Amino acid sequence: MEERFRSVTDLEAHRRQLTAAHDPNRTVVAVCAGTGCCAYGARRLAEAFREEIDKSNLEVELRVTGCHGFCERGPAVEIYPQGIFYQRVKEADIPEILAETVRNGVAIKRLLYSDTEGRTYEREHEVPFYLHQTRVLLAFNGQINPDSIDDYIAAGGYAALGKVLQEHKPEELVDLIMRSGLRGRGGGGFPTGIKWQSCRKAPAADGVRYILCNGDEGDPGAFMDRSLMEGNPHLILEGMIIGAFAIGYPGKPRGYIYVRNEYPLAVERLGRAMEQARQYGLLGKNILGTGLDFDVLINKGGGAFVCGESTALMASIEGFVGEPRAKHIHTAEQGLFDKPTNLNNVETWANVPLIINRGLEWFTSIGTGDVSKDPWGGSKGTKIFALVGKVNNTGLVEVPMGATLRHIIWDVGGGPPPGKKFKAVQTGGPSGGCLPESLLDLQVDFDRLTDAGSMMGSGGMIVMDESTCMVDLARYFLHFLAEESCGKCISCREGLAQLCAIVDRICKGEGREDDLQLLKDLSATVQAASLCGLGQSAANPLLSTMRYFEEEYRAHITGHRCPAKVCKTLIRYVIDEKCDGCMACNAQCGAKAIQGGKKARHAIDDLLCTRCGVCMDVCKRNAIHVES
Amino acid sequence: MLSHEESQVRSVVEFKVQGRTCRGTQGESLLSALRHHGFEVPSLCFHEAVSPYGACRLCLVEVKKGRRSKLTTSCNYPVQEGLEVQLDTDEVVRHRRIVLQLLLAAAPAAKAVRDLAALHGVEETPFVPRPGEDCIQCGMCVRICELVGVNALGFAGRGVRKHVTTPYEKANLACVGCGACADVCPTGCVKVVDADEFRTIERWHLRVPLTACAACGRGFAPEVHLTRMAGQAKMEIARLATCPKCRGRAYAADFRLP
Numbered sequence: 001m002e003e004r005f006r007s008v009t010d011l012e013a014h015r016r017q018l019t020a021a022h023d024p025n026r027t028v029v030a031v032c033a034g035t036g037c038c039a040y041g042a043r044r045l046a047e048a049f050r051e052e053i054d055k056s057n058l059e060v061e062l063r064v065t066g067c068h069g070f071c072e073r074g075p076a077v078e079i080y081p082q083g084i085f086y087q088r089v090k091e092a093d094i095p096e097i098l099a100e101t102v103r104n105g106v107a108i109k110r111l112l113y114s115d116t117e118g119r120t121y122e123r124e125h126e127v128p129f130y131l132h133q134t135r136v137l138l139a140f141n142g143q144i145n146p147d148s149i150d151d152y153i154a155a156g157g158y159a160a161l162g163k164v165l166q167e168h169k170p171e172e173l174v175d176l177i178m179r180s181g182l183r184g185r186g187g188g189g190f191p192t193g194i195k196w197q198s199c200r201k202a203p204a205a206d207g208v209r210y211i212l213c214n215g216d217e218g219d220p221g222a223f224m225d226r227s228l229m230e231g232n233p234h235l236i237l238e239g240m241i242i243g244a245f246a247i248g249y250p251g252k253p254r255g256y257i258y259v260r261n262e263y264p265l266a267v268e269r270l271g272r273a274m275e276q277a278r279q280y281g282l283l284g285k286n287i288l289g290t291g292l293d294f295d296v297l298i299n300k301g302g303g304a305f306v307c308g309e310s311t312a313l314m315a316s317i318e319g320f321v322g323e324p325r326a327k328h329i330h331t332a333e334q335g336l337f338d339k340p341t342n343l344n345n346v347e348t349w350a351n352v353p354l355i356i357n358r359g360l361e362w363f364t365s366i367g368t369g370d371v372s373k374d375p376w377g378g379s380k381g382t383k384i385f386a387l388v389g390k391v392n393n394t395g396l397v398e399v400p401m402g403a404t405l406r407h408i409i410w411d412v413g414g415g416p417p418p419g420k421k422f423k424a425v426q427t428g429g430p431s432g433g434c435l436p437e438s439l440l441d442l443q444v445d446f447d448r449l450t451d452a453g454s455m456m457g458s459g460g461m462i463v464m465d466e467s468t469c470m471v472d473l474a475r476y477f478l479h480f481l482a483e484e485s486c487g488k489c490i491s492c493r494e495g496l497a498q499l500c501a502i503v504d505r506i507c508k509g510e511g512r513e514d515d516l517q518l519l520k521d522l523s524a525t526v527q528a529a530s531l532c533g534l535g536q537s538a539a540n541p542l543l544s545t546m547r548y549f550e551e552e553y554r555a556h557i558t559g560h561r562c563p564a565k566v567c568k569t570l571i572r573y574v575i576d577e578k579c580d581g582c583m584a585c586n587a588q589c590g591a592k593a594i595q596g597g598k599k600a601r602h603a604i605d606d607l608l609c610t611r612c613g614v615c616m617d618v619c620k621r622n623a624i625h626v627e628s
Numbered sequence: 629m630l631s632h633e634e635s636q637v638r639s640v641v642e643f644k645v646q647g648r649t650c651r652g653t654q655g656e657s658l659l660s661a662l663r664h665h666g667f668e669v670p671s672l673c674f675h676e677a678v679s680p681y682g683a684c685r686l687c688l689v690e691v692k693k694g695r696r697s698k699l700t701t702s703c704n705y706p707v708q709e710g711l712e713v714q715l716d717t718d719e720v721v722r723h724r725r726i727v728l729q730l731l732l733a734a735a736p737a738a739k740a741v742r743d744l745a746a747l748h749g750v751e752e753t754p755f756v757p758r759p760g761e762d763c764i765q766c767g768m769c770v771r772i773c774e775l776v777g778v779n780a781l782g783f784a785g786r787g788v789r790k791h792v793t794t795p796y797e798k799a800n801l802a803c804v805g806c807g808a809c810a811d812v813c814p815t816g817c818v819k820v821v822d823a824d825e826f827r828t829i830e831r832w833h834l835r836v837p838l839t840a841c842a843a844c845g846r847g848f849a850p851e852v853h854l855t856r857m858a859g860q861a862k863m864e865i866a867r868l869a870t871c872p873k874c875r876g877r878a879y880a881a882d883f884r885l886p
Contacts, residue, residue, distance in 0.1 A: 304786065321783060326682060326704045487765065487783070487790030491685045491723075494730040497788045498755045518754055525726040528699050528719070529685045 004281035007289040008162040011153070011280075018154040027060045027102055028080040029053070032142060034067025034230055035223070035265055037074035040088075045075050048091045056098055063151075066231020068142040069396030070129055071223075073113065078124060078142060085124035086111040116392060116418060129393040132411040134366070134382050137350050138398050141231035146269050149276035152234040158282060160353035164242050165290045173246035174200055180355050180363050181371025181380035186214055186308070186345030187428065187457040188533070189446035191375035195342055198332035200247045202340035207251035210341040211244045211294070213349055214313060215259040215266065218305035219429030220480065222460040224384040225346035227396055229259065229266035232350070233273035237296065239349030241282065242356065244294040247342050255296035256336070258313050260303050270298055305430075305484035309532050310335075310343050312486065323486045324532035345458070351381055367401035368445045379445035383456070389425075389463035390416050397461075399444075406440040409463055420465040424548070428457025430477045430484075431537035433544030434470060453544040455537065469566035470549040471556050475503045477541040485534060492535030495526035499542060508569040511557035519546065565626040568611040575602050575615075578623035585615035585624065643711035652707040659687050659702040667715060669702060670724070670744060672731075672814040673766035678775055680704040683766045685727050686744075690714040699723070729753040737762040738815035762817040765790055769809035769818055776808050777860075781832065799833040805850040822847065843874035 005011045031037075031046040046064050053060050068076045073087035077097070084107045086097070093111060100106045112120040113127045121127045124142070144151035152158070164173060178193025199209060213236060217225040229236060236257075244253035259267050274296055277283040285293050299317050306312050307322040314336045316322040335341025355363045364371060369378015379401040385408065387397045392414030399408055405425055409415065416422050424434045427444070433454030435442065442448055446456050464473070482496035499522060502515055523539035530536050546553060555563050562570040575585075581599040593609040596602035604615070616624040638654040645667060652661035657680055662669050671687040674680055680703040687702045692712040699719065714720075728745040733755035735741050741764065745751070765783075770792055773781045780803035784793050794800040805827045810818040821828045825847040828835050838847025839854060848871035858865040870878065 306786075326701070328700075328704070328706055483787050485787040487785070487787050488681070488683055488767075489685055490683060490730055490734065490764065491727055493765070493788060493790065494734045494755075495726075498730065498733065501756045521722075522726060525723045525730075529688060529723045529727060531682055531701075 004279065005288055006281065008166050011158060011162050011282075011288060015153050015156075015159070018150055022154060025081050027058070028063050029060055029097075029102065030063045030065045030078045030080065030142065032066070032068050032074060032076040032078075033064045034071065034074075034227055035263075036067065036071030037076060038265070040074040041091075042075035045077075045089060045091055045094075048094055052094045052098055058098060058102055060098075060102055063145050064147070065143060066141040066146045067227035067396065068124070069138060069227065069398075070127075070393070071396070072394045076142070082107075083123045083125075085113065085122070085127065087113050115414065128414060129395065129397075129412055132407065133398050134400050135398045136354055136382055137228065137235075137347065137384060138231070138396065140235075141227065144232065146231055146233055147272050149234060149273065149280060152232070156357065157234050157353075158238055160356035161238050161241055161245075161282070162288065164245060164356055165288055165292065170200065170246045170249050173242070176360060177246070177352070177355065178375055179372070180360055181367070181369075181375050181378055182348065182351055182355065182363070183375070183379060183446060184345055185347035185351070185383065185458070187455065189379070189456055192344060192348055193375050195332060195344070196243065196247050198330060199340050199342040202333040204251065204340050207248075208337075208339045209248040209251060209253050210336040210339055211240055211247060211253050211255045211296075212313070212317075212336065212341060212343040213240055213255070213257040213296075213346060214308060214310070214343055215257055215263070215346045216301050216308040216313060217260065217263075217346070217458060218303075218308050218484075219458055219460045221388050221462060222386045222429055222458055224386055224396055224459050226263050226266055228346050228350055228384075229263065230269050233266075233270045234277070235350045235353060236270075236346055237273055237277055237283070239344075239352035240296060241287065241292075241294055242352050243342065243344070243349065245292055248294070249292050253292075253294050255294060256299050256317055257296055258299045258301055258307070258317060260301045260307075262303050267298060267300060274298070304486075305480075306486045306532070306534055309534060312532070313343065314341065321486075323488050324534075326531060347384060347459075355381075368443060369447075379447070383444070383459055385459045385461045387413050387461045387463070389461075390420055390422075390465040390468075391463045392417055401445045402443045404441050404443055405435065408444065408461065409440070413463065416463065416465050420467075422463070423466050423468060424464045424470065424545075426454075426462040426464065426473070426541070427460065428455040428540070429460040430480045431455065431534065431540050432457045432460065433540045434464075434473065434548060435544070436548040453547055454540065467564055467566070469507075469562050469564035470545040470552050471503065471507055471562070472564070472566045474542045474545045475500070475507055478503055478538070481534065481538045485538070489530045489535055491526050491529035492531075492538065495522055495530075495535075496538055498522060499526070499539070503542070506553065506556045507562075507567040509556060509560040509567075511553075513557065515557060516546065516550070516553060561628040563628065565628045567628075571611060571626050571628045572606050573604050573609055573611065573613070573615060573624055574627050575604060575624050577601065578621045579619075580621060580623075582620065584618045584620065588614045588618050590614070641707060641709040643707060643709065643713065645713045646715060654708065655706045657703055658689070658691070658705040658707050658711075658713070661707050662689075662702060662713070662715070669715060670748065671703060672740070672744070672764060673768055674703040675768060675772070675812050678768065678771040678812070681767055681771065684731070684764065686724060688720050688724055688727075690717050690720060724748065725750055729755055731764060733757045735761045735764045735815060735817075738764065738817065740815045762815050763792065764815055765792065766814060767792065768812045768814060772808045772812045776804075776806060778802055778804055778806075780804075781809065794832050797833070799835070803829075803832060803834055803836075804853040804856050805829065805834055805836045806853045806856075841871035841874055842869040843878070844871060846871060848872070 033042050077086045077089045079101050107122050114120045174196045182192040183189040283295050301307050304322045307316045309324045312322040312324045331341045367380035371377045382398050384398045388394045397412050426434045449456050478500045482500050485492045487493040526539050565571050579601045586594045591608050591610045593605045594602050641654045650665045669687050672684040682701045682704045689702045728750040731741050732753040736757045770781045780800040807820040810820045836850040839851045841848050854868045
């Protein structure tokens, strides 16, 4: 890379050069290299594409892109200009793709997405999974090369920054974000504008204000922030630079991105993006000749869930144990290194350039409520969810705030797999709640989810069918949180451990009549007496399942049965008359619990059986079932 | 939270406790202000000498600032003008009872915990106890060690596995054996034993020889501790050559009437 932009005009001139050189009819093979696709071998696939293309003398650009969000169907490959979308591509498919699709423009049916009814779809946006989404944050994820700042600039990147630096005063910008009604995507849903304003107004003797990005994303099964960081790192950087201008100019704004070390690809791509931005003069001293000095450092986290909490995150950056502290003095006034600090989530930062590029009217037209007078008045914009569990299409889903659960799970997710019945959906990660079928028409936004006893969280969405035991589910999340609690507050450390102990005994069929009341009382104390968000919301999965599925708890306690047939102590495996004595289960059983010789009906010894379920998996005659 | 010196130069503010007007200094710990005014608020992890931490959650109070009221621990809550404080509301009492039950289960071997619980009418716990445990992980020892300037102790682990220990669970060479940790420990789980010319703090795997008193010959303090103290107080080590008892006797002799 050669030049450093000295002004916004330089940047725009560079963009014009890039667009002029861009041939819209050029053939591009775009291979997704998000973490999901890489796990399916996308890196090797991209190399193989490179080799085949070199051999073939074809005029083709190979582009390695970020995550498409349809990770279950990886590796994903898209061919431009036609926009043909292939899924589950293997190295062996490459010669055919080059010969048929690239040379002749014909789609290979076998590689297209086909739904449960066998319909195939040629283009990505036609696939139901994408058709029903509103992809604005993820729009460029599958199209640009995250390692190329030029790709981002050609797609309109850093235009918002240029516009802001030329046309806005910092205060106006804070006001704009306030009126947009943008609320924190990390889970709390606190209005971003109010945060920015308090940080801007907080006295800073030496002018230093910290602009932080929370990329700690610790919810099991959630990966929207990772995909944004990996797929479009410049979008986040641009948001942060705009934030630095709005909050810290004139002054000395300094930036940190806190990413967990388990996201090596995100760290790598963010690092490269920052390097490129520095070379172009978009980070560092005198950004675009406007006198704004701002640079960002990456801080790698050790993977503690609690470090996603703002004060714990700051303690971690400072080099201390990631423990939350009391926020009676807000971090906007005294945060990182005791300086005024503004912390936003990855997805929140990514929204900022979009709001500036597309305008207030556009942003406020998406979502629920009225934020013209009060940023708390609704939820605006889109939200990315990590849709996982018992649905046909799992992956990253971006929908407008206010979309119903039914829309997300059925229209986008394709509903539960054939033969399965929907039971509940868990939103908001480990501290979220479970919502039953009766609430499927609930519009998903910050306030409605909270009212229903769940929360937005960072956007995890786990769909469950009849085979999920709600008590077991609560037990899983409680154990996760008990492990991840920092252990400072007695109410959280000991309280969660005791909640685990009580739910454990319920799952074993040893629950007591008064356990439900005890769970409720203890949960109330864990919520009220704990210091940080982890403890205050930790009882949510328990309380919401008790609220909507109380009969299931009662079945465990009084009936000593697990209706979903999950809790190991309460179930038994039984072999019925369909058994033809093939010995397959017998051979696989690690506990040697299956008796019966060749051609004779087998039986399972309950005392020896460990309830691992291997016998059921290997039985070809479907002769083994679970009783509770 | 402000140090005592810092809060001295801050302005005096008025706040209300159960309707009674009280005065305090802006920013000082609400718990110490409440105790100063004679209100009784239980706590196990608060000590004026060290920074508040908020681990035991027993000093819960209800504070109202403007229109919003909330529950908070008073030890790390700063006193502010116009604050309205309610102690022992139904909610506070309810949660405190459960916290005490949790403490009883977490450290059934700690007498101080049992006594405090009994004082609040909690004699039994519905929760699964951890037999023999006497530490509540309040971190008072960690903070006092930090204040002493030695930093020999720290937390390890998370969640229920969190515990105070020395690095790698081995004797820490930095430890001077001063015993301040045992002094502030609310449950008495840190025990300092001086016997056979050695000081032993079993919890920290420490065993250091004691310096013999120049007068009576009994071992009274670890040598490293004496050297450190002399350095900090800028005094000659020779003045610390005798044990406190003999030193007292010697000073007293100076005051004897002729």
